[in-house]
Amino acid sequence: MTLSLKPHYSAVVIGGGQAGLSASHYLKKHDIDHVVFEKKTVAHKWKDERWDAFCLVTPNWQCQLPDHPYDGDDPHGFMVKDEILAYVDRFVKKVNAPVLEGTAVTSVEKIGDLFKVETSAGMVTADSVILATSLYSRPAIPRAAERLPEEIVQLHTIDYRNPNQLPEGAVVVVGSGQSGCQIAEDLHLAGRKVHMVTGNAPRCARFYRGRDVVDWLSDVGQYDITVEHDGMTKKKHDTNHYLTGRDGGRDIDLRKFALEGMSLYGRMSGVAAGKMLFSPNLKDNLDAADRVYNGINALIDRHIAEKGIDAPPASVYMPLWEPSSEPVELDLKVENVTSVIWATGFSPDWSYVGLPIFDGTGYPVQRRGVTGIDGVYVLGLPWLWTWGSGRFLAVGKDAEHVVDHLADYLEAGQPALRQAASR
Template identity: 40%
Template sequence: MTPFVNTVVVGGGQAGLAVSHYLTDHAINHVVLEQADRPADAWRNRRWDSFTLNTPRWQSRVPGVRYGDDDPDGFMPKHEVVAHLDELARRLPVRTRARVTNIRRYGGNGCYVIKTSEGETISARNVVVATGLYQSPKIPALAQDLPSHIKQLHSDTYRNPDQLLPGAVLVVGSAQSGAQIAEELYESGRKVYLATGRAGRTPRRYRGKDANWWFARMGQYDRKVSELPSPKAKFSGKPHISGTKGGHTINLQQFARDGVTLLGRLAGVEGDIVRLKGDLHDNLATADRAEAEFVKAVDSYVASTGMSAPAEALPLLREGFDQGILTELDLAAAGITNVIWATGYDWTP
């Protein structure tokens, strides 16, 4: 006989585990089906070693787990995130190595039939798909034109500098992942070239508070899609910021001061020559402008509410603008033996 449960949750990541937690609280019979060997697979196996959440602990809590009370403003490293999700999963009906291969309606009774890769069939009144939309690493087609001796990794499979071949590194993409990986690489002694995009910048702290505290206080996280500049705005790149080292600001201008060669976006590849767009200074200006807009919003909020917050002037760096705009990069001449694609993820159907 086909087993029946009220609800099947597909996916044992943070979303699926959170759903399971609340179903358990309401005594609703259910099962979580996770295709990997263990829950929280993306956190466990698809983040680099030094990965740290950019949101402080007070903003990153998983329901059903107590943690971070002694350091609510600190930032969780990857291993801590995994440990808390493991703790939660141990109390929930999670089944691993159970990949869902098919979901379909059964007759007219409103139930679903769920089939797994092991040939099992489960019947359920409800199905919650908690697999995430964007799971497939996105790598531009021009990657195929790079010389075969170049080692290529997506940020999804990058782990640490020791993983790379000796030589310089070209990091493509300067949103959160690309900027943080580039910083780790040049601080490890690597020569780094960074192809920038239009991601903004947010200071880690301003006027005595974390940037996320200000965003929460000013209601930014409560905005609806209809209140954004455009519906596409919710998919825009995350600003440069980091939770590592106790949380700090990431500034491409500082990268230039520290010896990183900043580039515009990639336009094409012909042998050892990478063609570049001439938008570097526009990209830097976009990041600077985002920080200026954040500062203006906070200052206006402080003035309008009369709250006490010490005045602060953020450093004004310009070294990125001092770098010439390159339209071509010779990989061989630059000694580049590695390319890391920090170019995000595609929708997984």
């Protein structure tokens, strides 16, 4: 869609990913004039920031973008990269959002009753603004990376594609979240020597008692729990559980990888004199991940017992391997390490937002996307409202809630605002 910039919009959406497109879908349904500003290209993260063997971790049936549910023949399978891109591309075409690609937003401020939005294509005003740029704006790489030997190739997960892109030799993967563990597995299956640096990421079974764990958790109601439930307010900062949908889905067990030759370490504490340094907490990290694994299975056990469901017998995971020591350093030259993959997550970029909507951690203060400033909304964040808020499962539900609120706000606005919204 080729657009020319208007001086004023009833709503401005910042970010052209699944959250921004979902917002546009509902804005269209309300007949609210709007524009979507996208710094790069629509849904570019799915196209440009995923490795070749990437696949969904949640089953296909959880793909529930607005008016665009999964329509394939394998609802309990896991779409691979090309299938995901095709699914997203169909959604992009269906929404046909008024997007200005290659347009960076540099400033959002409130001027009187309106919002002033500065972009690389010019300035516009708006009655409302939806911030849909997610928490995954900038790769987070520790400063210790600067002290690695120059000859070592360093990549963040967004730049990793496959084992063949790396020079021969051993690879260090720093970070044991979903991406780190899946990339470590990708390298391991390709026969590469992998040194895996663990953190506090929990893990989850893929299948348990005859079904995908996600299916059980859906039945239990885990995906309906909101961030306002007791003990859930800190969930937005949690690391995702590691498992995979690869080859039909399976557990990721770092202990099993260790038996097969992968070297495991505790959290990285620094780099000095050609060595990577670690805290002596490998056993603690593995044990904590297994406690979550067994805890989720125990939750399912209780559900099965309470409902009287006929299912295969319960089980408890017992460690396949235990570290005999706590390695505190890795000599990169001695171990022929030629590459480091930083699976250390992302940091948000809210620098363009000149509005007082953030808490002390830099996270927007909001309730299901509605901030304390009239006309300002956020979308697409992990645990914005539920477990699925940042994903295909529930981003559309949150977008519908936000746009309904926005429509009511415009409808109740002062005459000057209603006049501006009709231009």
